[in-house]
Amino acid sequence: MPISTIGDIQQHFLSSRNTSSMKSELNTLVQELTTGQASDLTSHLGVSQSELSSLDRQLQMLARFNQSNTETGQLLSTMQIALDNIEQHRADAGGTLLIISDSSTLSQISDAGRVALSGFEATVQSLNMRSAGRSMFGGADLDSNPLAPPGDMIDALKTTVAGLTDVGDITTAIDTWFDVAGGGFDTIGYQGDAAGFVQRPIDASQNVEIQIRADDDTLKDTLKALALGALAGDTDLALSTQSRQTLQQQAAEDLFSVAAPLASVQGRLGYAEGQVEEASVRNSAQEASFGIARNTLVSADPFETATRLEAVQLQLETHYTLIARLSRLSLTEYLR
Template sequence: MKTSFISTLAVQNAMRLTIQRGQSEIQTLQKEIVTGRHHDIGVALGASAGRSVALNREVQRLETIRDSNALVTQRLSASQLSLNLMSDNAQGMLDAFISLTGSDDATRIRIAKSDVANALDAFTDAVNSSSNGEYLFGGVNTDTEPLADYQAAGSAAKASFDAAFLGYFGFAQSSASAATITTAQMDDFLTNTLAPMFNGAQWNTDWSNASDTNITSRISANELVDSNANANADGMRSFALAAVIGLELLDTAIGEDVRALVNSRAIQHAGEAVTGIDNIRSGLGISQSRVDKANVSLDLQIKVVELHIGDLEGVDAYEASTRMSSLLAQVETSYQLTARLTQLSLTNFL
């Protein structure tokens, strides 16, 4: 019979290695139980790890679009608030003009002019509103104030009107000679001189720094929407034109028939402003609805992809808990055995 010797040190070292491996595996199992996924995806999935990476990348892409949609929603909501203010002021200006229909009373004219001036101030402030440091109605020119203040000192638009009136009639609108203006002359001036100043390139020279091109935002994998508006829209131009007619011509020395013509044109353009601004509101409202629907779709897509990821990367929490309990018991037993082994010594028996 052959006898071999095993030292207590060798046994103790073997037990220590067992404890270390058990502790390491317990930490791994704890992480898997908490996260619900494999500790090492590459080791656990092997060749399927590439599919896991692709699915996680898809979730990140969808979440990025959803996060950017939050900014789009904020921009659209702020734009709607400003447009609502513009529409109210356009309606108020229209009401002021309508109140003058059939009247040549100087007091009522002064009150209407004051209402128009206030409406234009509020309109200008609303057009120049911003959100997150970007002007809402500049189109893609979000870093430049879209609309010039007509009533500010040194206004280019005011200077252009004064020059146009003087060039057409030969005297300023404040002159007493305005009483000599005929209905035909005023009609021709309004139609062929003043209106083109708000429809052509001069609008961009005197009034607007906005771009005709709006910001386009991607709200889903294959869907784009306009996420702002611009100060060059027809409703904006009509508002400015109606306001200038009211401010510059209503309280001049023109005759009653000419004033009636001026007021009817102001009513026409103010009505166009209300309609045009409401059309912009409708367009942005459609964009808001599409963003909301896109967000619902994105949430569903993310949930579906995350389910696939869970099936691929997920662990059985019950099984992991059972394994961890078993390992804890083994480690505890190893601790006890190691403690007993350290007490084995010949000196204890001598």
């Protein structure tokens, strides 16, 4: 009868392979018990792999929406800050111009004009503010400043009213510059996109449209009233003191008249902020739901894993014990 033998070297290799295999399985089970997730998802899921792939796609899409909504929220928040600044300058200039009366001196008129000019410049700067390097009030044009430098617009307006002395003619000329299509504001003042608005996706089925540009009628009326107050106080223009007083009184009325429409613009922006916030809440709820479903699919049974871990640990300990005993076997030991 033939006798099968295993050489010492071959036995060493077999022992090392078994040890390595058990250690690898032990490490895998420790990882599964620690993370709660099966290490071999292919065998763990079986036919449910397509369900996991679908959940992963949904989670990736929601993550993109969440990132986009965060950026959109920051954009809208910065736009609100710009509108708050404009409202503050409108109120300051309006309050200063309101003091002008028929008894106001040229010096007082000039001071009020400087306040109005400062408000005009600050309003233009606010509308030219950027969020993440992109223009906010230029419609679909995210690169250009929506408004020309304030000095350029004031110079153009001064040229428009130069030589006019009648209050009605001056206000009509300024109205025409700002309001008539193809007029000074359209050709010199506004440099953004005049046709469209910024649209941003907030979930799988809804976009938010930011319908506020620097050529919005309310914002133009604000700029127009500030410009009127500034020009009335400009000593370069040959105007009588009475005309200056009348123009600044008109500018004060216009600035207070635009307060409610300006608040409405802020309300429209606030509505867009609410849409983004509601979509973010919905997306977060869906993300949590899909995350729970995914964890259920890929999770390893902790009781089963712990049982297997204990079994492999015992097997490895037994293996080491046998190796130790085999290493002590010799003819001398047997003869003892």
